[in-house]
Amino acid sequence: MISSSCFEKPTSPTYGEVFFSDESKLISLFEMSFPQKDTLALDTGWQYLGADSIPGMEQPIPEFTSEGEAVTLPHKLVLPNHSLWYSWKGNLDGGVLFLDGDDGAQLWVNGERVPRSADGEFYRIEHEEEVQLIVRVINNAVSGGLKKAFWMAESSYLKWMTDRKELLDSLLLNRKIELLTDSGLKVQLLELDQKDRVEKLADYPIMMTEPIIILGSNGEPFLRWQSEKGGESIIGRETGEKYSVSSKDGIFTFPIEFGEVYMIWIQQGKSLFGPFHFNQAEPADQIRLAIWGDSQGGWKTFNKISQEIASQNPDFSLGLGDLVNNGSQPFVYSRFLQVASQMNAPQILIPGNHDYDGFYEDLIAKEMERHLFLPGQKRFGFQILGSVGVLALDPNVNFPVSIPKGTEQQILMDSILTSETWSNLRWKVIAIHQPPYSQGWPGYHGELSIRETLEPYFHRGLIDFVIAGHTHDYERLTLNFSGNSVHFLIVGGAGGGLEPKDKSSDYPKMDRVIKEHHFGILDFGKDSFNLRVFNLEGEIIDQFIEEE
Incomplete structure (x- = not known):
C-alpha cells in the first residue's frame, strides 16, 4: 500500500466477468488427452x-523376496498409509514417461532415481535399451495404487506441450474478446488477425478469479486473486483511497482488517474490474461457521455447495482439505478460488492428501502454497473467531500422515492447546483433513496416529470439536473422555465421489452416517451451539443442538 488519493470510480469494468466465471466455455482446457503418434500405454x-510403511520420502529400493504378482493398470489396493511398489521390464526408447499414482509416485530406471518434471507427473527416460522401471506409489488415503503409465517419444511430448500452450493462448484470447464490455474495442479486434489481437489486448489483462478473503495461518485476513499475468495492480476503494499491489506471477495479495466493509475496484494496465463487495465480520460471541470438505474436483457439485453456503450468510468458512483432486494439475487452484469466492465468506483452508498430489518428492505442495497461502507461512496455524478457537493441523506434511512428537507442528500444537488463551476460549475446535474416527469408508476406521496424538487433550477437556473430511460422507459422533464430551464431525461431501451407500466399516459405530453431498452450518453462541447439515437442495439432513 503506497498511496492514498482520489480514485475515479469507473463507469463499468473492462471485462464483464473473470476468466473462470463460466467453465462451460473452457472444457477443452482441462482435458488430458495424450498424443497418438510415437506413444505407448x-x-x-x-x-x-x-x-x-517405512516413514519418510527418501528411501532406497527394498529387497523383494519374489518377482511379485502380475497386475494390469489401473491397480488399487485398500492399504492406507503405505508405499506400494511396482516393476516393469521392457524396451523403451528415450522419451518421457507419465505416471499417475494415487497419491503420488517416485521412479527408478535401472536402479537410478529419476526426478519428476516441473511440468507435472512426467519423467525423462534417457536409456535406449531394455529398462527396468521401479515405481513407488505413495498411498496416503485408504485405497491407492498405480493407475496409469504412458510413454511418449520426446518429439511427441514436445509437440503435445506446444499444442496445449497454443490451446491455452487461443482460449485466453477468445475469452477476453467475448467478455469485453467495450463494444467498439471488440469490433476493432474482430477486424485484426490473431497476432495483432494479442498485441492489442496485451495492455488489457484479464482477472482469472474474483478476489476472495483468506485467513492466513497467523490469523490475519488477506484478499487473494489471480490475474492473467504479474505486474502492478491498483486497488481503489469507494472511500477514495488507492493502493498499489505487485505480483511476479499473477497471484495477488492485499492485506485487510477485520470488521471493515469494502467496496473495491481493481485496475491492472488498461483493465478495470469491479465493484467487489466484502463485509468482513468482526469476530464476536455469536459466530456462524460454514464447514465443508473434499470438493475434490467435483466442480458442478462444489459450485452448488458454494452458492448454498452463501445463502446461509456465514461469518467464516472452513474447508477441510482435498480442495482439489490433484494439486499439480494446471488451473485446479484457479478453478477452486473462483468457485469458493461465491461463498462470500472469509476462508480457513486445511490441506488434504490430494492437495499434495504430484509433490511427493519433498512434500512441498508448491501450487497449493502459491495460490492459497502466504509466502513463508506454515500450513497449520491458530485462528481466534470471537469465542471460537480453531487450531488447523496438517498431518500431510509427513508420510505416513501423522504429527510426530518433537516436530515443529507438534510443539506448536501442544503450546497452543495448553495455553491460557486456548483455555479461556468457550469453543475449542481442531480442524484437520484425516479424521480420528470414521465408519462410512469400507476398510477405514479413522487415523490411529491422529487419535493417539489428540486423545490426551480430550481427557483434559481441551478440545470440544474435531472437524474433518477425507471420508466422502457426513458422519457425527460424540464421545466422553474423563467426563469431557468431544464431538467428532466429518463433512466430506462437497464434490468428490460419495462412499458406497450399502457398505460401511464394522467400527467405530458413529451416531450418524449420511452418504449425500452436503455442507454444515455451525452456529456458536456464548453457551450453546446449533449444527445444521444441508444437502444440495438446501434441505436439513441432520441437526444437533447443545445448550447449557
Missing part, C-alpha cells in the same frame, strides 16, 4: 512387488 507387464 503401459497398461500390462507390471508386477506388484509389495508394500511397506
Whole structure:
C-alpha cells in the first residue's frame, strides 16, 4: 500500500466477468488427452512387488523376496498409509514417461532415481535399451495404487506441450474478446488477425478469479486473486483511497482488517474490474461457521455447495482439505478460488492428501502454497473467531500422515492447546483433513496416529470439536473422555465421489452416517451451539443442538 488519493470510480469494468466465471466455455482446457503418434500405454507387464510403511520420502529400493504378482493398470489396493511398489521390464526408447499414482509416485530406471518434471507427473527416460522401471506409489488415503503409465517419444511430448500452450493462448484470447464490455474495442479486434489481437489486448489483462478473503495461518485476513499475468495492480476503494499491489506471477495479495466493509475496484494496465463487495465480520460471541470438505474436483457439485453456503450468510468458512483432486494439475487452484469466492465468506483452508498430489518428492505442495497461502507461512496455524478457537493441523506434511512428537507442528500444537488463551476460549475446535474416527469408508476406521496424538487433550477437556473430511460422507459422533464430551464431525461431501451407500466399516459405530453431498452450518453462541447439515437442495439432513 503506497498511496492514498482520489480514485475515479469507473463507469463499468473492462471485462464483464473473470476468466473462470463460466467453465462451460473452457472444457477443452482441462482435458488430458495424450498424443497418438510415437506413444505407448503401459497398461500390462507390471508386477506388484509389495508394500511397506517405512516413514519418510527418501528411501532406497527394498529387497523383494519374489518377482511379485502380475497386475494390469489401473491397480488399487485398500492399504492406507503405505508405499506400494511396482516393476516393469521392457524396451523403451528415450522419451518421457507419465505416471499417475494415487497419491503420488517416485521412479527408478535401472536402479537410478529419476526426478519428476516441473511440468507435472512426467519423467525423462534417457536409456535406449531394455529398462527396468521401479515405481513407488505413495498411498496416503485408504485405497491407492498405480493407475496409469504412458510413454511418449520426446518429439511427441514436445509437440503435445506446444499444442496445449497454443490451446491455452487461443482460449485466453477468445475469452477476453467475448467478455469485453467495450463494444467498439471488440469490433476493432474482430477486424485484426490473431497476432495483432494479442498485441492489442496485451495492455488489457484479464482477472482469472474474483478476489476472495483468506485467513492466513497467523490469523490475519488477506484478499487473494489471480490475474492473467504479474505486474502492478491498483486497488481503489469507494472511500477514495488507492493502493498499489505487485505480483511476479499473477497471484495477488492485499492485506485487510477485520470488521471493515469494502467496496473495491481493481485496475491492472488498461483493465478495470469491479465493484467487489466484502463485509468482513468482526469476530464476536455469536459466530456462524460454514464447514465443508473434499470438493475434490467435483466442480458442478462444489459450485452448488458454494452458492448454498452463501445463502446461509456465514461469518467464516472452513474447508477441510482435498480442495482439489490433484494439486499439480494446471488451473485446479484457479478453478477452486473462483468457485469458493461465491461463498462470500472469509476462508480457513486445511490441506488434504490430494492437495499434495504430484509433490511427493519433498512434500512441498508448491501450487497449493502459491495460490492459497502466504509466502513463508506454515500450513497449520491458530485462528481466534470471537469465542471460537480453531487450531488447523496438517498431518500431510509427513508420510505416513501423522504429527510426530518433537516436530515443529507438534510443539506448536501442544503450546497452543495448553495455553491460557486456548483455555479461556468457550469453543475449542481442531480442524484437520484425516479424521480420528470414521465408519462410512469400507476398510477405514479413522487415523490411529491422529487419535493417539489428540486423545490426551480430550481427557483434559481441551478440545470440544474435531472437524474433518477425507471420508466422502457426513458422519457425527460424540464421545466422553474423563467426563469431557468431544464431538467428532466429518463433512466430506462437497464434490468428490460419495462412499458406497450399502457398505460401511464394522467400527467405530458413529451416531450418524449420511452418504449425500452436503455442507454444515455451525452456529456458536456464548453457551450453546446449533449444527445444521444441508444437502444440495438446501434441505436439513441432520441437526444437533447443545445448550447449557
